[in-house]
Amino acid sequence: MKKRYLLSGIGAIGAGVAGVVLKDKNKREKLKLTIENTTTKIKNMNKEKETTLEDAGIPDQVEDKDQAQLENSKMVSEGSQFGVNYYNEVKNEEDKVTTK
Template identity: 35%
Template sequence: MRKRWIFTAVGAVAGGTIAYMMKDEDKRKMAMDKAKSIQANFTSKDDMPIQEAGKPEVSDLENAKMVSEGSQFGVKYYNELTEKEREILERSNS
């Protein structure tokens, strides 16, 4: 029972603080810009080199070194991913 009151109080304080900060238009714009940049960081998929995972010889020295030491995680992941894509294409074509 006490936990519910604590969570309610914390939520109310956080809501009040946010409402107070959003009164000023400059702060509101700064907060919206910050929120958009954080969202862009989470939704960006450009930094995940899926196509390079199965090709350790292509300009990624860290991946090539990892594979040369015996790790096949990147290659296995790439192969599984391309196999799933192939299955999806075959299902959609038939």
Template identity: 35%
Template sequence: MKQKLLISGLAVSTVGVTSYLLKDKSNRQKVKSFIRNMKTSLSGKHDIESFPVNKAGNPHPEDIEDNKMVSEGSMYPVQYYDDKKK
């Protein structure tokens, strides 16, 4: 019972402090930009878009370097592609 009371008290105090801090418009803008930056850094979109996962198991006929690697017998891209698809 004490643990539930402690958790609910902590939640109420967190809401109170947060609402007091977000009362000012400049603080709200700072928090919004901080959350937006954290979302992009945690989602890793820049890493996923820059790495060609869809190309790994199916090289383009005109991509000479990728075709050369596949013709030399490198199985890493194929295995990586299969693991990502699963």
């Protein structure tokens, strides 16, 4: 019972604060820019994760040639297939999800 009142109170306070913030046009624009910047950062974090996966799966075919990538390419040339196998598993799972 107390949780319901607590959540209702928090919701009412949040609605009041949102009303005050969104009342002024400058504050609205600032909030909009903040939300856009935050979503851009989140999207970029996902791209970095995909880039790391791509680097592991195709180590000799990427444009970025930093030291870690060169070491990964060297391990693959010596016979290590861990990164390539992991990449293939993830891509196969993604294909299964998209074909359903």
